Amino acid sequence: MRVLVVGGGMGGTIFANNLARRVASELKSGKVRLTMLSASDKHIYQPGWLYVAMGRMTPDELEREQASLLEPGIAFHVDPVETFHLAENHVTTKSGKVHGYDMLVISTGSRPTPQDVPGLTENSVNCYSAENALQYFERLNTFKGGRIVIAVGLPHKCPMIPLEVTFAMYDFVKDRGLLDKTEFYYTYPIGRVHSLENVAKWAAPEFDRLGIRHETLFNIKSVDGEKAVVHSEEGSEVKYDLLVAVPPHRGQEVIEKNGLGKNGWIPTDRYSLHMEGEHGKNVIVLGDTTNLPISKAGSTTHFEAEVAAENVASVIKIGRSVRSYDGKVFCFIEAGKDRATYAMFNYTTPPQPRAPNGAVHAFKMAYNKLYWASARGLL
Amino acid sequence: MSERRIVDARGSFCPGPLMELIVAMKQMQVGDTLELLSTDVGSAKDVPEWVRKVGHEMEGTEQDPQGTWHLHVRKKK
Numbered sequence: 001m002r003v004l005v006v007g008g009g010m011g012g013t014i015f016a017n018n019l020a021r022r023v024a025s026e027l028k029s030g031k032v033r034l035t036m037l038s039a040s041d042k043h044i045y046q047p048g049w050l051y052v053a054m055g056r057m058t059p060d061e062l063e064r065e066q067a068s069l070l071e072p073g074i075a076f077h078v079d080p081v082e083t084f085h086l087a088e089n090h091v092t093t094k095s096g097k098v099h100g101y102d103m104l105v106i107s108t109g110s111r112p113t114p115q116d117v118p119g120l121t122e123n124s125v126n127c128y129s130a131e132n133a134l135q136y137f138e139r140l141n142t143f144k145g146g147r148i149v150i151a152v153g154l155p156h157k158c159p160m161i162p163l164e165v166t167f168a169m170y171d172f173v174k175d176r177g178l179l180d181k182t183e184f185y186y187t188y189p190i191g192r193v194h195s196l197e198n199v200a201k202w203a204a205p206e207f208d209r210l211g212i213r214h215e216t217l218f219n220i221k222s223v224d225g226e227k228a229v230v231h232s233e234e235g236s237e238v239k240y241d242l243l244v245a246v247p248p249h250r251g252q253e254v255i256e257k258n259g260l261g262k263n264g265w266i267p268t269d270r271y272s273l274h275m276e277g278e279h280g281k282n283v284i285v286l287g288d289t290t291n292l293p294i295s296k297a298g299s300t301t302h303f304e305a306e307v308a309a310e311n312v313a314s315v316i317k318i319g320r321s322v323r324s325y326d327g328k329v330f331c332f333i334e335a336g337k338d339r340a341t342y343a344m345f346n347y348t349t350p351p352q353p354r355a356p357n358g359a360v361h362a363f364k365m366a367y368n369k370l371y372w373a374s375a376r377g378l379l
Numbered sequence: 380m381s382e383r384r385i386v387d388a389r390g391s392f393c394p395g396p397l398m399e400l401i402v403a404m405k406q407m408q409v410g411d412t413l414e415l416l417s418t419d420v421g422s423a424k425d426v427p428e429w430v431r432k433v434g435h436e437m438e439g440t441e442q443d444p445q446g447t448w449h450l451h452v453r454k455k456k
């Protein structure tokens with residue numbers, strides 16, 4: 001069986017390593033061939049960009065050579081896919097090569113598209129790339145006081161970022177003695193301060209306690225850089241001195257161009273993780289690029305990849321898949337520079353987050369290093 | 380011709396049905412309609428609230444015997 005993985009990020013890597021371990025002997029005998037195509041020779045731990053923006057990590061700490069993370073037996077090529085020929089079971093790449101498959105796994109992630117909101121790119125900072133996180137840190141570093149507005153586009157990856165940047169900046173500004181010169185103004189698209197009701201129930205009083213103002217039902221419509229004002233779809237406007245954005249996202253252009261899904265989100269079955277439609281039988285979709293109504297997060301991707309790897313291995317060994325994805329998500333929530341909590345939930349059970357503490361923060365810091373073991377499929 | 384879409388946000392705690400609706404509405408043309416499926420009881424309240432605030436139109440809300448809410452919205456602007 002030829003298994004082709006498109007994407008060498010969280011989903012593709014965890015899937016491929018997990019599968020390679022399960023079918024080690026089949027890989028050795030040549031019964032299974034496992035190939036990965038990616039757009040980069042680097043693997044980046046994106047959650048680290050939050051810390052880069054706060055001056056607590058540097059981008060090089062978050063990068064590894066992708067080839068160094070992969071199990072032996074996985075053929076890896078930096079050669080992005082340009083065309084998907086699902087009816088013929090092959091893809092073509094930038095270099096012109098054709099890769100056939102019996103099972104295709106797509107985990108090409110998502111990309112921030114601040115350009116979808118007029119004025120947002122030029123007038124805001126964000127932590128959605130290493131470069132942007134460094135610029136964000138630069139702005140924070142030279143910040144002398146004023147109003148910091150947090151504005152949130154939809155959809156976005158990592159649902160905790162709006163809260164996390166707010167709490168992290170609060171501690172940053174406090175440590176610099178600028179709290180009395182700074183006003184925090186948090187905005188959020190729906191009628192509470194976070195999508196998860198129980199998280200919102202904890203965060204809103206925490207904002208009140210810290211004096212962080214909040215406006216809900218605020219969807220960014222445009223930013224007027226000259227007047228330094230953000231306008232919302234709902235008709236309100238807010239002045240800012242520093243605008244911090246959680247930009248809206250789309251899936252990759254290649255997904256959209258090949259007609260696999262509107263805005264790059266591929267229609268995916270929520271339990272089997274197979275692509276919906278006539279070609280879905282041998283196409284699995286993981287991570288941010290699914291259209292599933294769940295968080296676009298690394299943990300989502302990780303749990304999906306494990307289910308998919310177990311299923312593909314069992315198809316190889318016993319001719320059928322054995323597991324369904326239950327919608328499991330586990331997100332840490334950094335509540336400042338030295339405390340954190342977490343939210344764990346699935347399709348049927350909402351999270352019950354506890355009060356933040358230092359131990360959970362320490363665990364998150366450890367996980368930031370342990371991630372590399374997780375990507376290798378060891379954790 | 381106006382399009383009709385179904386957005387299945389059953390079992391969605393995060394981002395949740397209202398965010399799924401907001402995202403879908405952005406991809407639609409004026410006049411298109413959408414049916415949002417939600418198992419969150421809060422949707423029956425927060426979806427109409429947002430729809431009215433932004434100036435779209437609620438065309439109806441019903442709950443089926445399995446408990447799923449069906450919220451019908453038309454994009455007006």
Ligand SMILES: Cc1cc2nc3c(=O)[nH]c(=O)nc-3n(C[C@H](O)[C@H](O)[C@H](O)COP(=O)(O)OP(=O)(O)OC[C@H]3O[C@@H](n4cnc5c(N)ncnc54)[C@H](O)[C@@H]3O)c2cc1C
Pocket residue numbers: 006007008009010011012037038039040045046047048049050079080081082107108109110127128129157158161252254286287288289296297298299300301330331332
């Ligand atoms: C600031 C920030 C903080 C975050 N914090 C957290 C957190 O605390 N917890 C959490 O769970 N998640 C967090 N995330 C989200 C997490 O990083 C993503 O959800 C996760 O990386 C998604 O995995 P993926 O495999 O879908 O995509 P990615 O990891 O983005 O990988 C996509 C891969 O596809 C490749 N690719 C792209 N185009 C092509 C092509 N045409 N052909 C072949 N390959 C291609 C890319 O090179 C890349 O290797 C955070 C993200 C950010 C930005």
